Amino acid sequence: MKNKSIVVVGSSNMDMVVKTDHIPVPGETVLSGSFFMNPGGKGANQAVAVSRLGGEVIFISKLGNDVFGKQFSQLFANEGINTTYLLSDDELPSGVALITVDKKGENSIVVASGANASMQITDLQQAREVIRQAAILLVQLETPMEVVEWVIEEAAAHDVRVILNPAPANHLSEQLLTRVNILTPNTTEASAITGIEVIDMKSAEAAAKRICAKGVKNVVVTMGPEGALLCAEGKCSIIPSVKVETVDTTAAGDVFNGALAVALSEDKSLExxxxxxxxxxxxxxxxxGAQASIPHRNEVIAHQLNLAQ
Structure with a gap:
């Protein structure tokens, strides 16, 4: 039987979220009406998304040996995620993200990486075989770049399909890009990678083609309510978004990436x-919220049926 497992390598953060009228500018204090904590981190969000949407997921992340780390371990187990390769740091705390969400649902995020930043290549040696045998590797950039580069190289060398979500924006070598099957930047990240200001579908297409020219096989530029631009095999197409009332965009990109990995593991076409x-x-x-907002498979199916009616 073909291996359907999705290996996610990435961060885990405890999100501390403030809902406010507007995101403050430097020097400004804004009084807010609500605060809550919610498990997050790009890697963790994507792993939870994969599991809730029906995928078989193995999550590799580094947690602090603290209350948040223990909570994460239990939460991942409850979500049905394979936690065999979770790592623990006895010195650094678990990652924390401070998130402000305005009345339009837009957010501003500051991350204290904690144990995420201490992940090393040697930490991943025990997971080498599951990486090599996976159907898909899903990675982001909230862990050290040398780890990202190593795990992508390891997967690509064994014909594992690699999805790289280049967030937060960082320098990506052309050698790394040639090993990526699907790159999924948002407009900000596409701009940072290419130097092209992405403000509409035309500029997004120009950026995606420039990224493809660097060796990436397929590029998906996520553009929020504008939809997604898919460039595959030299051809670009627009996948329209579903019109909804936005409350909070936190983790939307992570849900997108997790869902993309699940669908591809089920042999769906890229489109x-x-x-x-x-x-x-x-x-x-x-x-x-982050993980609180992630839908289950039956919700997406119901949503698809409603759209079809």
């Missing part, structure tokens, strides 16, 4: 996988 990912992400922005 159909992007459409499925867009639908899952659309549901997530109608809810507050």
């Amino acid at each position: 159909d996988a992007v459409a499925f990912a867009s639908q899952a992400a659309a549901i997530s922005v109608t809810r507050m």
Whole structure:
């Protein structure tokens, strides 16, 4: 039987979220009406999304040996995520993200990486075989770049499909890009990678083609309510978004990436996988929080049926 496992390598953060009228400018104090904590981190969000949407997921992350780390371990187990390769740091705390969400659902995020930043290549040696045998490797950039580069190289050398979510924006070598099957930047990240200011579909296409020219096989530029631009095999197409009332965009990109990985592990075409990912992400922005907003598979199916009627 073909291996369907999705290995996610990435961060875990405890999100501390403040809902406010507007995001403060430097020097400004804004009084807020609500605060809550919610498990997050790009890697953790994507792993939870994969599991809730029906994928078989193995999560590799580094946690602090603290109360948040223990909570994460239990939460991941409850979500049905394979936690065999979770790592623990006895010196650094678990990662924390401070998130401000305005009345339009837009957010501003500051991350204290903690144990995420101490992940090393040697930490991943015990997981080498599961990486090599995976159907898909899903990675982001909230862990050290040398770890990202090593795990992508390891997967690519064994014909594992690699999805790289280049967030937060960082320098990516052309050698790394040639090993990536699907790159999924948002407009900000696409701009940072290419130097092209991405403000609409035309500029997004120009940026995506420039990224493809660097050796990436497929590029998906996520553009929120504008939809997603897919460039595959030299051809670009627009996958429209689902119109919803946005409450909070936190983790929408992570839901998109997790859903994309699940759909591809089920042998859906790239175009159909992007459409499925867009639908899952659309549901997530109608809810507050990171992992609290991630939909389950039956919710996406119900949403698809409603759209078809």
